[in-house]
Amino acid sequence: MSEPTHVTRDGRRIVVAASVERAGRLLAARRTRPAALAGGWELPGGKVEPGEDPSAALVRELREELAVDAVVVGRVAGPLHGDWPLDDGHVLRVLRVHLAPDSEPAPGIAHDVVRWLSPDELGDVAWLEPDVVPARAAAGRLPTWVDFPSGAVAGEGRVLRVDRLDADRVGVVVDRTPFHPLDHGWPDQPGDAGTLDGARVHDCLTGTVDDDGQLLVGGAVDVRRGDPSRTWVVVHLLDAAEAPVPGALVALAVDGVARSALSRGHSACHLAALALNQTTARFWSKEPSRRDSRGFPFLDQIAIQVSRITPDGAYDAYRCGRSLRKAGFDAEAFLAERDDVARDAEQLLAGWLATGATSVVDTGGDPTLTSRRTWRCDVPGGPAVIPCGGTHVPDLGQLPRIRVEYLPTDEGFEQLTHVG
Numbered sequence: 001m002s003e004p005t006h007v008t009r010d011g012r013r014i015v016v017a018a019s020v021e022r023a024g025r026l027l028a029a030r031r032t033r034p035a036a037l038a039g040g041w042e043l044p045g046g047k048v049e050p051g052e053d054p055s056a057a058l059v060r061e062l063r064e065e066l067a068v069d070a071v072v073v074g075r076v077a078g079p080l081h082g083d084w085p086l087d088d089g090h091v092l093r094v095l096r097v098h099l100a101p102d103s104e105p106a107p108g109i110a111h112d113v114v115r116w117l118s119p120d121e122l123g124d125v126a127w128l129e130p131d132v133v134p135a136r137a138a139a140g141r142l143p144t145w146v147d148f149p150s151g152a153v154a155g156e157g158r159v160l161r162v163d164r165l166d167a168d169r170v171g172v173v174v175d176r177t178p179f180h181p182l183d184h185g186w187p188d189q190p191g192d193a194g195t196l197d198g199a200r201v202h203d204c205l206t207g208t209v210d211d212d213g214q215l216l217v218g219g220a221v222d223v224r225r226g227d228p229s230r231t232w233v234v235v236h237l238l239d240a241a242e243a244p245v246p247g248a249l250v251a252l253a254v255d256g257v258a259r260s261a262l263s264r265g266h267s268a269c270h271l272a273a274l275a276l277n278q279t280t281a282r283f284w285s286k287e288p289s290r291r292d293s294r295g296f297p298f299l300d301q302i303a304i305q306v307s308r309i310t311p312d313g314a315y316d317a318y319r320c321g322r323s324l325r326k327a328g329f330d331a332e333a334f335l336a337e338r339d340d341v342a343r344d345a346e347q348l349l350a351g352w353l354a355t356g357a358t359s360v361v362d363t364g365g366d367p368t369l370t371s372r373r374t375w376r377c378d379v380p381g382g383p384a385v386i387p388c389g390g391t392h393v394p395d396l397g398q399l400p401r402i403r404v405e406y407l408p409t410d411e412g413f414e415q416l417t418h419v420g
């Protein structure tokens with residue numbers, strides 16, 4: 001006979017509850033019954049039935065109570081073999097849940113109101129007693145809110161954890177930060193430096209937290225960006241001697257001069273990529289697999305190997321192999337005329353810069369680190385739109401001039417972009 005699924009090994013009945021996360025917020029639901037609980041807020045869920053898998057039970061409960069399609073992506077581990085204490089006969093198992101994109105919770109009979117709480121709104125509702133601590137832990141598993149897409153360089157955050165990384169350094173995670181971290185998968189823009197409550201932040205990296213609470217940082221992150229089984233966090237690197245206390249509210253200040261230089265480099269990099277697409281369009285003999293937002297063959301995206309943003313510049317390496325030739329791009333002809341193409345690109349760029357057009361990063365309303373963000377700038381001839389996780393200038397008036405250079409390499413070519 002298989003083991004019962006609705007009780008723990010020590011015979012306690014399992015109640016499942018959902019930490020429903022969306023765009024950095026946690027779902028709270030207000031109970032209508034029984035009378036003793038009415039008006040109290042909870043993480044929605046219910047009892048696991050005999051023979052039922054706890055995850056399946058939670059998906060069922062969420063469909064019955066809130067009419068949503070849910071996917072279990074992990075758990076919020078508690079102190080009782082991963083569960084949370086309720087009473088002698090029951091434990092609470094809190095599972096991390098994502099909803100289908102168009103699924104909106106609609107309270108039925110058991111609840112009358114739901115709210116999406118940001119980490120600092122957690123105390124705004126009266127949680128039922130057994131849910132107070134698990135809800136706080138669930139909020140601690142929300143991804144870091146980031147303010148750098150708007151250009152912010154200062155802010156406040158609550159310290160969620162401090163991890164010793166080596167003999168000298170600690171990694172500090174806060175609930176909200178203006179710092180831009182290096183991306184672990186596409187490390188184009190360096191992490192910000194600055195200060196945290198006056199202590200030097202030497203670097204800033206991307207990290208993940210798993211269901212066991214383990215923090216992986218930078219190159220040690222072993223999953224793809226946004227993997228829902230992990231919590232995605234910004235990790236600020238400080239001297240161990242200056243580590244803040246978990247729970248403290250700290251002031252965060254990015255080195256604004258360095259950030260501005262990287263933002264100029266990043267915007268110039270994207271503009272140069274679109275200018276490259278346009279000025280090399282005549283070297284394509286077939287319909288390309290992708291076109292950019294302005295309608296030109298997307299050579300930049302099709303052939304890019306490496307991109308590095310530097311202060312007031314960028315380095316991009318492109319591969320021109322057999323597959324690119326087969327796709328219809330004549331790299332030899334382009335490289336033979338590369339100086340003329342560079343001159344055309346610079347002229348095009350100068351025309352764009354002269355408009356002083358605004359440049360924005362659209363987060364789609366998701367303030368978290370791994371939201372799908374898009375950089376947009378309305379230049380003549382069609383908007384410049386590129387998916388981007390970095391920082392940018394607020395308008396093209398910040399860029400006096402952009403120079404580009406194309407250099408042949410064994411693999412293909414590299415593009416050097418300079419601002420000024």
Ligand SMILES: [Zn+2]
Pocket residue numbers: 266270375387388389390
């Ligand atoms: Zn970018």
